[in-house]
Amino acid sequence: MSDAKELKIYEIGKGFYLVRSDEKDFHRNIYFKRFSNDKGKAINMIMDPGTKKDLPNLILATKKLFGGIQNTHLIFLSHQDPDLTSVVPALLATAPKAKIFASIDTWRLLKMYGGIPEDRFMAIEDFKGDILNIKATGHKIRFVNATYCHFRGAMMFYDLETKILFTGDFFAGVDTRKDGEGVYATEESWDGISLFHEIYMPSTRALQETINRITLLEPFPDIIAPQHGDVIKGGLLLDFISRLYNLEVGIELLEKDTPEKDLTILAINEFLDKMKSVDPSFHKKLIEKLKVAKDFTPPFVFSGDVITDLKLSTTEAIKAIWNMADFLYSGENIEEIRTYFLSALDQYNVDHPFIVEESEKEEFVERTGELKDDLEDLIG
Numbered sequence: 595m596s597d598a599k600e601l602k603i604y605e606i607g608k609g610f611y612l613v614r615s616d617e618k619d620f621h622r623n624i625y626f627k628r629f630s631n632d633k634g635k636a637i638n639m640i641m642d643p644g645t646k647k648d649l650p651n652l653i654l655a656t657k658k659l660f661g662g663i664q665n666t667h668l669i670f671l672s673h674q675d676p677d678l679t680s681v682v683p684a685l686l687a688t689a690p691k692a693k694i695f696a697s698i699d700t701w702r703l704l705k706m707y708g709g710i711p712e713d714r715f716m717a718i719e720d721f722k723g724d725i726l727n728i729k730a731t732g733h734k735i736r737f738v739n740a741t742y743c744h745f746r747g748a749m750m751f752y753d754l755e756t757k758i759l760f761t762g763d764f765f766a767g768v769d770t771r772k773d774g775e776g777v778y779a780t781e782e783s784w785d786g787i788s789l790f791h792e793i794y795m796p797s798t799r800a801l802q803e804t805i806n807r808i809t810l811l812e813p814f815p816d817i818i819a820p821q822h823g824d825v826i827k828g829g830l831l832l833d834f835i836s837r838l839y840n841l842e843v844g845i846e847l848l849e850k851d852t853p854e855k856d857l858t859i860l861a862i863n864e865f866l867d868k869m870k871s872v873d874p875s876f877h878k879k880l881i882e883k884l885k886v887a888k889d890f891t892p893p894f895v896f897s898g899d900v901i902t903d904l905k906l907s908t909t910e911a912i913k914a915i916w917n918m919a920d921f922l923y924s925g926e927n928i929e930e931i932r933t934y935f936l937s938a939l940d941q942y943n944v945d946h947p948f949i950v951e952e953s954e955k956e957e958f959v960e961r962t963g964e965l966k967d968d969l970e971d972l973i974g
C-alpha cells in the first residue's frame with residue numbers, strides 16, 4: 595500500500611485504529627490510539643509499529659490520524675521481535691517527541707539496534723500498579739504481563755476507554771479465514787490461532803497464567819486485538835479464551851505421547867517457513883507442487899501456505915517432501931536444504947528411518963566403489 599487512497603484504516607473502538615500489512619498468509623497488525631479530550635488536547639500512540647516495510651503506511655496513517663508522524667508521543671512495544679520493532683530507529687528519527695514503552699527485558703535486546711538513546715525509553719516496571727495516567731487528557735492505561743507468551747518480558751496494553759486489550763503475539767494467528775476480508779475473527783480464525791500458538795508459545799502453563807491475568811481485568815475487555823491475525827470480539831471472545839486455555843503447545847506438545855502426525859505437521863511447516871526466508875522461489879515451487887492433487891484429494895491440506903492436515907501416513911509425507919525437494923531443487927546446495935529439513939524433523943523428534951536408509955545406501959555404494967577400486971588395484 596503506497597497510495598493514501600489504498601491505505602485502509604479500521605476504527606475498532608473510539609480513537610483506536612488498525613492498519614494491516616498486505617501479506618495474505620501472515621500479516622502484521624499495527625494499532626494507533628488517539629487519546630483526546632474535549633479541551634482539544636490529544637496524545638497519540640502507536641502499538642507494535644512493525645518493520646521498515648511498514649514505514650510508508652505509518653507515515654500515511656499518522657498523517658491522517660495524528661496530523662503527521664512527528665506528532666507521535668508514545669510507542670508501545672509488546673516485545674523485541676523484529677516483525678514489530680525493526681522500524682523503531684527510523685520511527686524515532688521521524689517522531690522526535692516519541693517515547694518507547696516496553697519491559698526492561700525487551701529494552702535489553704531492543705537497544706542492540708543501536709542509536710536509540712536511553713532517555714527515549716520508559717520501563718513499564720517503573721509505573722505504579724502498572725497504570726499509566728495520561729495527565730494531558732485524563733486517560734488511564736494499564737499494562738498487563740504476558741510472561742513467556744511468547745517472550746519472558748512480553749507485555750500487553752489495556753485501553754480502559756475502549757476496553758480493547760492489545761495482546762501482541764498472544765491470541766495472534768496465521769490467516770486461515772476463507773473470505774480474507776474484514777478484520778474481525780470468525781470460527782475459521784481458530785485454526786490459525788491454534789497453529790500459531792502451537793509453534794510459537796513455549797508452554798500451556800504460560801498460556802493459562804496469562805489468561806488468568808486477563809480474566810482478572812476490571813472491567814473485562816470487550817475486544818482482543820493481537821499483532822497478527824484477526825480482532826476478536828463478541829461471542830468468540832470467551833470461546834477462544836477457553837479454547838486457548840486448554841490448548842497444548844510448546845513443551846507439553848513435545849513431551850506428549852503424541853500422535854506423530856501433529857509433530858510431523860509442525861516440523862514440515864517449520865521447514866517450509868525456513869525455506870520461505872532462505873529461498874523464496876524454491877519455497878513457492880515446493881508449495882505449488884505439494885498443493886497439487888494427483889488422483890483424488892490432495893495429500894497435504896493447506897491453509898494459505900501452512901499445512902494443517904495430512905491425508906497420508908507421516909512416513910509417506912516426509913518421503914514426499916524429501917523427494918519433491920530433491921526433484922525441484924536445481925541449485926548446488928541441495929545438501930543445505932536436506933540439512934534444514936532434517937533439523938526441522940529432529941527439532942520435533944520426528945523419526946525419519948527411510949532417510950537414514952537412503953544415506954546408508956549411499957555409504958554402501960561408496961564402500962562398494964572403494965572395494966572395487968582396491969580389487970582392481972590388486973588384480974591390476
Ligand SMILES: [Fe+2]
Nearest residue numbers: 673675744763
Ligand atoms: Fe514475537
Ligand SMILES: [Fe+2]
Nearest residue numbers: 675677763821
Ligand atoms: Fe509477532
